[in-house]
Amino acid sequence: MDTKKYVIKQISIFSENRPGRLASVAQALGEEKINILAFSIAEANGFGVIRALVDQPEKAYKKLSSLGYNAAFTDVIAVQMKDQPGGLFEIAKVLGDAGINIEYSYAYSGKKAAVLILRVDQVDDAIEKILSSGATLLEHSVFH
Amino acid sequence: MRMFWDKKMETLNPADLHALQLKRLKKTLHSVESVEFYRKQFDNAGVAVSDVKTLDDLQKFPFTKKQDLRDGYPFGFFAVPMRKIVRIHTTSGTTGKPTVVGYTRKDLDTWANLIARNMTMIGIGQDDVFQNMVNYGMFTGGLGFHYGAEKIGMTVIPSATGNTRRQIEMIRDFGVTTIHCTPSYAMHLSEVAEEMGETLESLKTGIFGAEPWSDNMRHTLENRLGVTAYDSYGISELFGPGVAFECPERDGLHIWHDSYLVEIINPKTGERLSDGERGELVVTPLVKEAMPLIRYRTGDVTMLMEDGCLCGRGKKLTRISGRSDDMLIIRGINVFPSQIEHVLLRIPEVGNQFMVYIDKINHLDEMTVEVEINRSHFSGELADLARIQKKVVKELHDTLELRTTVKLVEPGSLPRFEGKAKRVIDRRGDI
Numbered sequence: 001m002d003t004k005k006y007v008i009k010q011i012s013i014f015s016e017n018r019p020g021r022l023a024s025v026a027q028a029l030g031e032e033k034i035n036i037l038a039f040s041i042a043e044a045n046g047f048g049v050i051r052a053l054v055d056q057p058e059k060a061y062k063k064l065s066s067l068g069y070n071a072a073f074t075d076v077i078a079v080q081m082k083d084q085p086g087g088l089f090e091i092a093k094v095l096g097d098a099g100i101n102i103e104y105s106y107a108y109s110g111k112k113a114a115v116l117i118l119r120v121d122q123v124d125d126a127i128e129k130i131l132s133s134g135a136t137l138l139e140h141s142v143f144h
Numbered sequence: 145m146r147m148f149w150d151k152k153m154e155t156l157n158p159a160d161l162h163a164l165q166l167k168r169l170k171k172t173l174h175s176v177e178s179v180e181f182y183r184k185q186f187d188n189a190g191v192a193v194s195d196v197k198t199l200d201d202l203q204k205f206p207f208t209k210k211q212d213l214r215d216g217y218p219f220g221f222f223a224v225p226m227r228k229i230v231r232i233h234t235t236s237g238t239t240g241k242p243t244v245v246g247y248t249r250k251d252l253d254t255w256a257n258l259i260a261r262n263m264t265m266i267g268i269g270q271d272d273v274f275q276n277m278v279n280y281g282m283f284t285g286g287l288g289f290h291y292g293a294e295k296i297g298m299t300v301i302p303s304a305t306g307n308t309r310r311q312i313e314m315i316r317d318f319g320v321t322t323i324h325c326t327p328s329y330a331m332h333l334s335e336v337a338e339e340m341g342e343t344l345e346s347l348k349t350g351i352f353g354a355e356p357w358s359d360n361m362r363h364t365l366e367n368r369l370g371v372t373a374y375d376s377y378g379i380s381e382l383f384g385p386g387v388a389f390e391c392p393e394r395d396g397l398h399i400w401h402d403s404y405l406v407e408i409i410n411p412k413t414g415e416r417l418s419d420g421e422r423g424e425l426v427v428t429p430l431v432k433e434a435m436p437l438i439r440y441r442t443g444d445v446t447m448l449m450e451d452g453c454l455c456g457r458g459k460k461l462t463r464i465s466g467r468s469d470d471m472l473i474i475r476g477i478n479v480f481p482s483q484i485e486h487v488l489l490r491i492p493e494v495g496n497q498f499m500v501y502i503d504k505i506n507h508l509d510e511m512t513v514e515v516e517i518n519r520s521h522f523s524g525e526l527a528d529l530a531r532i533q534k535k536v537v538k539e540l541h542d543t544l545e546l547r548t549t550v551k552l553v554e555p556g557s558l559p560r561f562e563g564k565a566k567r568v569i570d571r572r573g574d575i
Contacts, residue, residue, distance in 0.1 A: 012524030014517055016553050042526045045533065046551045049526045068556045070517060072524035103527075 003127040006137045007075050009057045009144070010117070013050040014070040017043055025050055025064065032056075032063045037143055038117055040106035051106070053078075053117065055144050076119050077127060078143070080136040081107070083114040091116055091135060098129035147455075149264040149296065150257065153402045155456045165405055166199055168430035173205075175436045178223045181216055182438065202405070202428065203416060207439045210243065210469075213381065218244045221435050229434055234282045235380040235478060245284070245380050246434040252291065254431050255383040258400055259292020262389035265398070265455070266374050268322050268349055270297030275318075277311055277325035277333075278354070278476070280304045284384025285354055285476070289324050292386060298322070305329070308336045315344055322349040324376070326476040327357035327365060331507035334368035347371050353378065353385060354476035355509075356464055375463055379442055382429050388461055396449050396460030403431045406461070407439070408447055411468040422447040424468045425461065443469045472568065474502065474509045477546050481567055484513060487539050493521040493532040497558040504572045512549040513540065519555045 015021045022041065029036060029052075039052035054060045057073065064071045079095075081087040088107070095102065095118075103119040115138060120126040130137055148154055156164065173193040176182040186192065191204050213221055222229060230249050234242035247255070268274075274293045280286030280302060293300045301318060303311055305325075311333065314320065325333070330352055337344055347369055353376030362373045377397050378385030387404060388397035399406055404427045408417045411424040425442045445468055446461045453460055472479045481500060488496055495516035503510050515536060517529065529552060536550045561567075 010524075012522075014522050014529070014552075014554060016551075016557070044526055044530050047529060047553070049524065049529070051524075068554070070519050070522045070555050072522050074524040103525075 001128060001131075003124045005139045005141070006077055006127050007123060008053060008078055008117075008138075008140045010074045010076045010119070011052050011054060011057050011060050011064075012072050012074045013052070013064060015041075015048050015050050017046055017048050022050065024067075025069070028063050028067055028069075029054065029060055032059055034060050034063070037110075038106065038108040038115070040104075042104065053143050057144055074119065075123050076117050077123065077130070078138040079116045079118060079130060080138055081114040081116055083109055087114055088116070094130065094133045094135050098126075098133055100126045100129060145267055146264055146269060147267060149261040154261060154265075154400075154458075156402060156458070161401055161458065162199060164402055165430060166196075168402075169199065169202060169405060169428065170196055172428065172430055172432075172436045173438065175223050175433070176438055179221055181212060181220060199405070202407075202439065205438055207414065207426065207441050208437050209441050210381075210443065213243045214241060217241050219246070221437070222246050223436050224248060224434055231287075233284045233287075233380055233384065235284070242282075243381065245383075247383075248433040251383070251433050254403070255288060255386060256291040256295045258383070258403060259289060259386040260295040261400065262376065262386055263292060263296050263298070263351075265389065265391050265457075266349060266351075266372075267392065268296070268298065272298045272321045272349070273301065273319055273346075274298040274322045274324070275301040275303050275311070275315060275320045277303050277305060277323060277329060283476075284378065284380045285324075288378070288384040288386060289351075308333055309340065312337050312340060312342050312344070315347065316342055319346045321346055322351065323347065323369075323371070324351040324353075326354050327352040327361050327373075328355065328475060328504070328508050330365050330369060330373075331361070334365065335506065338368075344369060350374070351376050355473040356466065377444075377461075377464060379444075381435075381437060381440055381442075382427055383432070387427075391453060391455040391457065393454055396453070396462055397446075397464075398453070398455075398457045399459075399461055401458045404429055406448065406459075409441075411441075411445075417447070419448040419459070420450045422462075422465070425464075443467045443471060470568070472500075472502065472570070474511050474544075474546055477544065479511070479544055479546065483543055484540065487543050488515055488536070491532075491536060491539060493518050494536060494552070495555060495558075497560065498567060499558055500568045502568070502570045502572055509572065510549065511546065512551060514551045514553050514558060516555045516558055517552050 035055040037053040042049050061071050079091050081091050105118045107116045185206050189206050228248050229246040231247045233245050276289050278285040350371035350373045365373050374390045376385055377388040388399035407426040408423040409426050417423040425444045425446050427440050444464045445466045446464050449460045495518050499514040501512040533550050533552055540548050
């Protein structure tokens with residue numbers, strides 16, 4: 001199966017945990033007319049990683065790097081959920097039953113649907129299991 | 145009460161002292177001729193041992209620096225065959241390699257006697273119970289004090305470091321009268337004792353050393369622990385602790401002039417300074433067998449006091465006010481910024497720029513190292529960053545034997561220095 005089309009490029013930015021860092025990243029992306037579709041911040045011990053799905057990841061990477069930011073791409077997948085009570089449960093149960101281990105995840109609720117972004121250890125394996133369970137994965141073309 | 149361990153030596157009149165010093169200096173100069181470093185050093189300087197007619201002639205001889213000892217790692221400065229060496233200690237060096245110091249049987253006895261002088265001088269002896277709360281390993285402070293205290297017949301508790309509550313229980317249960325530790329640890333001890341509701345009634349004497357401490361600290365420790373606090377100065381290259389010590393006047397440190405020939409120099413020019421002028425302490429030990437040294441630059445800043453002392457002993461040094469090099473003392477352990485640099489160079493995941501912050505937290509020294517993540521080693525995963533952070537902590541601990549806090553910062557965010565780098569910010573206040 002071609003799993004590639006379901007693999008989405010998340011941009012991960014190393015950031016010290018101090019005031020103004022997020023604003024500075026967001027400003028840089030805004031100046032380049034890059035749209036942020038979803039993002040989260042993970043923090044540990046004085047530093048953190050800003051994770052974002054953007055419409056133009058390469059351009060975002062270039063811009064942030066030129067400003068001295070340390071950025072990297074991470075492969076994630078996006079599962080569509082029903083935007084209604086019980087929607088997350090339905091998907092979470094699928095993942096659990098399929099034995100998929102989540103490293104981290106975050107979600108957003110858009111116009112069309114609610115979406116759960118997942119970082120898993122075995123991407124291809126997870127894609128196959130999720131699809132065979134009947135759940136819907138978003139293709140990367142939805143984002144960029 | 146006995147106040148002198150070796151009254152004759154401790155109170156020699158100046159003429160006799162100088163004669164003894166000259167005799168011992170000549171002997172020491174002869175003994176270092178078996179060390180290759182000194183043979184070369186004397187040749188290069190065009191000096192010969194036979195040139196020495198007076199104590200002032202020592203000034204013609206070159207200095208020995210800490211770096212020279214490091215270059216001689218491990219046994220390059222031993223002046224006797226290995227079978228005469230009965231013990232080795234080490235002291236931390238700048239590049240991961242320690243400085244090795246060796247002792248003959250006679251050295252160990254000489255050293256214990258010097259410590260016996262110090263302890264007798266402050267009025268402690270066989271009626272006292274002594275808890276020695278410093279590291280007993282390669283650090284000279286543990287075994288050094290241990291044997292000195294046994295020599296004067298104290299009851300010695302070799303408690304070493306750690307487990308503060310247990311230390312306090314032992315002080316209480318064993319009726320400890322005298323403690324030896326770093327001043328920072330003494331402060332910590334007093335706080336834990338307070339939490340435990342222990343008053344430590346039996347304590348009367350505190351011997352504090354291995355790091356510089358102020359008179360404010362002395363008053364605080366005396367109030368909190370109910371002790372009279374004495375400053376102890378020593379460095380491993382000169383046996384260890386016991387080189388200089390406060391007498392009950394507690395106005396300067398008595399250094400044992402029959403055993404250590406003292407010079408104070410301008411650290412920049414090397415020129416000898418007069419009494420009352422502050423400079424770097426340079427010592428030629430006169431009684432060491434295994435590792436005699438000539439004009440050893442201690443790096444410690446002090447001066448010889450002009451006034452005599454009521455106790456009848458010789459000239460005093462002022463308490464050490466700092467160092468003429470960049471060595472830091474963290475919880476009693478010597479740390480050179482170059483050691484940190486050396487560790488970071490070995491870890492590809494982080495950059496080579498760093499900043500060190502030193503704070504006092506709960507009276508203990510805490511060192512924080514900021515280091516940049518290496519751009520090409522950022523995977524985007526938080527867990528990988530946490531792993532890198534742990535790795536740096538571990539590597540620093542392996543080299544410095546010191547727990548540090550490591551902060552990963554963004555590439556390019558640390559200050560770059562032109563000329564002399566100021567990578568260390570010491571935020572420890574007076575107390």
